[in-house]
Amino acid sequence: MRFRSSVAIDLGTVNTLVWVAGRGIVLEEPTAIAIDTAVGKVAAVGAAADALADKEPQDIEVIHPLRDGVIADLDATAAMLHDFLRRSRRFGVLRPNALVCVPSGATPVERRSIVAALGVRRPRYNVRLIDEPVAAAAGAGFDLTGGAGGFVVDIGGGTTEVAAVAGWRVVRARSLRKAGNAMDDAIAQAIRTEMGLIISQRAARQLKMTLGVTGGAEGWAEAVGIDAGQRTPRTDYVPGGLVATALEPIVATIAAAVHEMLSEIPAGLAEDVVRGKIRLAGGGSLLPGLAGRIETAAGIGAVLVEDPLRCVVRGAAEILERRGDLGKHGGPGLRQLASAQAGPFVSGYSRGWREMTAGSRPASSQPTTAATTGMPTRMNSRFCVGTADSSDRPSSGLSQA
Ligand code: ADP
Ligand code: MG
Numbered sequence: 001m002r003f004r005s006s007v008a009i010d011l012g013t014v015n016t017l018v019w020v021a022g023r024g025i026v027l028e029e030p031t032a033i034a035i036d037t038a039v040g041k042v043a044a045v046g047a048a049a050d051a052l053a054d055k056e057p058q059d060i061e062v063i064h065p066l067r068d069g070v071i072a073d074l075d076a077t078a079a080m081l082h083d084f085l086r087r088s089r090r091f092g093v094l095r096p097n098a099l100v101c102v103p104s105g106a107t108p109v110e111r112r113s114i115v116a117a118l119g120v121r122r123p124r125y126n127v128r129l130i131d132e133p134v135a136a137a138a139g140a141g142f143d144l145t146g147g148a149g150g151f152v153v154d155i156g157g158g159t160t161e162v163a164a165v166a167g168w169r170v171v172r173a174r175s176l177r178k179a180g181n182a183m184d185d186a187i188a189q190a191i192r193t194e195m196g197l198i199i200s201q202r203a204a205r206q207l208k209m210t211l212g213v214t215g216g217a218e219g220w221a222e223a224v225g226i227d228a229g230q231r232t233p234r235t236d237y238v239p240g241g242l243v244a245t246a247l248e249p250i251v252a253t254i255a256a257a258v259h260e261m262l263s264e265i266p267a268g269l270a271e272d273v274v275r276g277k278i279r280l281a282g283g284g285s286l287l288p289g290l291a292g293r294i295e296t297a298a299g300i301g302a303v304l305v306e307d308p309l310r311c312v313v314r315g316a317a318e319i320l321e322r323r324g325d326l327g328k329h330g331g332p333g334l335r336q337l338a339s340a341q342a343g344p345f346v347s348g349y350s351r352g353w354r355e356m357t358a359g360s361r362p363a364s365s366q367p368t369t370a371a372t373t374g375m376p377t378r379m380n381s382r383f384c385v386g387t388a389d390s391s392d393r394p395s396s397g398l399s400q401a
Contacts, residue, residue: 006097007088007125008316010135011081011114013066014157014180014283016046017313018088021320025313026088033080034062045083054200068177069103069132069159070110071117078117098125099320101132101312103159105175130319131170132312133163139315140279140305144168149272151265153258153294153302154312155284157181162257164265164273168319172264176257178250180284183208190246192228197236199225207238212288213247215240244289251290255297262298277301281311 008019011031018027029046036043038059044052053062065076089096100114111129118125133152134144142150142165149166157180163173184204191197191204199207203223210221219240227234258278265273278298280291285308295302305311 006099006320007085008313008320009081009098009100010132010313010316011066011077011100012156012312013064013069013159015309016080016084017310018084019313019317019320020088025310025317027084028310029084030064031066031080032062032064033076033083034060035076037061042079042083045080054202067158069156069161069175070106071113074113074117074120077113078120081117082121096123096125097128099128099130099316101135101316102129103161103175104131104133104163104170104173105159105161130316131173133161133165133170133173134168135312135315135319136161136281137163137165137279137315138168138318139311139313140281142276142279149269150276151262151273151278153254153278153280153285154282155179155254155280155287155290156282157284160254160257160282160284162254162261164261164269166269166272171266171269172261174257174261176253178253179282180205180208182250183247183284183287186246186250187243190242191223191225191238194242195236195238196228197223197225197234198228199223207243208247208287211238211240211243212290213244213251213293214289215244216288247287251287251293254290255293258294259297259299262300274300277303279303279305281305281308283309 006021010017014031016027016029016031017025019025027046030050032046032050032053033042034044034049034052035041036059043049043060049062050064052060053064063073063076065071065073065080071077085098098118100118102111102114114129115127118127132154136152136154137144137150140150140152142148142152144150144165144167147167149164149171151164152161154161154163158177160176160179161173162176164171181201184201187207188199188201188204191199191207203225207221207223210216220237221240221243222235223238224233224235226232262273278294278300280294280302285291285304291302291304307314
């Protein structure tokens with residue numbers, strides 16, 4: 001892998017981050033794309049698209065193309081990534097390298113869809129996938145060289161990944177489909193039922209951040225929504241107890257999963273885990289009161305990593321950099337698990353790197369579509385993106401297929 005032409009991508013359900021070798025983190029945007037359905041063009045990508053969510057402007061469809069950590073809409077993901085990478089890249093390499101983090105529980109089809117998302121448009125990428133817990137552990141400050149181990153909990157938007165890792169490999173991992181988005185939904189549902197107030201996901205998210213399971217500093221927070229009976233806007237005070245009660249089942253599930261995973265680790269890892277503590281990463285780990293709950297359930301220390309929202313991409317970048325420093329066989333997760341020649345979807349890997357070639361196609365001469373890859377996608381070729389020559393405006397250079 002030519003280090004200078006590498007990018008690391010944390011393609012999260014809620015946020016996507018891009019790191020470029022020699023430049024650092026160059027992009028952090030919501031995983032969202034807005035389509036102008038009247039003309040079939042991309043109207044906005046990232047933060048600008050997410051800002052339109054819940055507001056239902058005419059002829060605009062806001063798509064959050066990942067669900068539970070995996071691609072649910074291949075076309076939209078490809079268009080979004082293309083735009084993000086066009087903004088991030090400054091090198092003129094024909095086939096740049098991308099290291100993309102994937103949830104440990106992602107199926108082969110889900111892994112393949114990531115490769116396809118970076119391969120359906122030019123420039124095509126040499127894609128390598130890395131298990132997210134390994135990247136999270138690196139970003140959380142664990143040095144996993146020499147077989148050292150650690151325990152990380154990455155609470156994102158769609159999934160919570162609970163994992164024990166050692167020697168740059170996953171030892172045990174579990175992916176729960178309960179994380180930040182489920183918390184937002186639970187809060188919105190409780191406020192509608194208990195207070196007759198319909199609030200947006202954005203408002204629910206704000207209440208979650210302010211109140212958490214502790215009730216926040218004030219013990220209440222203001223929310224604006226639509227009165228369920230009158231159908232008119234209403235402002236109300238939401239008690240912290242209501243939000244804490246709504247969050248309780250999700251927090252309890254996460255804490256129980258951590259406890260369960262700890263009971264499954266090999267005895268040889270126990271000392272590393274106790275010494276290194278449970279490290280909490282991902283935006284969801286910032287929930288007020290969550291770290292304390294996990295610590296209580298686990299019976300060992302739990303600490304929030306520095307800058308939890310960037311932990312995974314920082315870790316992936318560190319792994320790329322180590323690879324750059326140490327050469328082909330010297331760094332973490334460097335086992336070449338499959339070569340492009342061996343075909344992109346060789347099965348039976350253990351953990352760590354998986355090399356796939358974005359341009360490779362599962363069926364020899366077929367274009368990469370949902371039909372040929374069996375990938376989960378709602379629509380195919382609804383819109384396409386121009387080349388890197390297009391201007392920098394997100395909506396330009398985009399036209400209907
Ligand atoms: P993903 O990797 O799935 O995209 P992230 O790690 O970027 O997820 O985290 C996004 C999630 O973290 C969202 O659900 C967001 O609401 C939540 N989040 C961000 N900040 C906070 C906070 N201060 N308190 C609680 N949740 C938060
Ligand atoms: Mg994440």
